[in-house]
Amino acid sequence: MKVLLFINGDAPKTFPHLSDYDLIACTDGAFHYLKSLHFPLEKLDFISGDFDSHVWEEEVLREAEINKIEIIHTPDQERTDFYKALEIILERGFKNVDVYGGSGGEQDHFLGNLTVAFGFKEKLNIKFYDDFSEYYFTPQKFELKNVKNKIISLYPFPSAENLKSQGLQWNLNGIDADMTTTMLTRNFAEEDDVFIEYEKGNLLIFVAKNERDFQI
Structure with a gap:
């Protein structure tokens, strides 16, 4: 419902x-x-x-x-x-x-x-x-579907530990992200399905409504 x-x-x-x-x-x-x-x-x-x-x-x-x-x-x-x-x-x-x-x-x-x-x-x-986008707080493991060519921005709120991703242009490999020191905006989905996970903290995600029409 x-x-x-x-x-x-x-x-x-x-x-x-x-x-x-x-x-x-x-x-x-x-x-x-x-x-x-x-x-x-x-x-x-x-x-x-x-x-x-x-x-x-x-x-x-x-x-x-x-x-x-x-x-x-x-x-x-x-x-x-x-x-x-x-x-x-x-x-x-x-x-x-x-x-x-x-x-x-x-x-x-x-x-x-x-x-x-x-x-x-x-x-x-x-x-x-x-x-411009949809945005929400994510669970610690989640999948984005049908997002190829869309801009994906991640925003730790205020931090997210051991952050990993698959399917992005710049994948994350276990980093600890903090809103005051880590810039994770304007990434790019290279695959239809993108996987993101983190162990601790909170993460806000922005998924662009339209496919990008320029090179980052």
């Missing part, structure tokens, strides 16, 4: 296949761009957030009533709307979450979204998508 969640970063240029999801939700900030992009609002299961703008709250409530969308008010200012939406998703028994709108806009929000996802990584499988 899989969830599609829109949060308040840059709006996607295209939407995924909605039929692939068992639950579709958004934060109140993301609702603004969904409506402007003529997203089928009747497909939304819930909208959550603090609804801190009175005018905006009235508009959301009106649209929610028309389209039979559940409204979940989460006024806690100590946690972000993204965090609170993930709590709701977890409480409803879901495990896999695809997130759109996690990047772009103000970059402190982007870093905050990564931190939130890191905090949930043992409970939820969260993948972010934007117009």
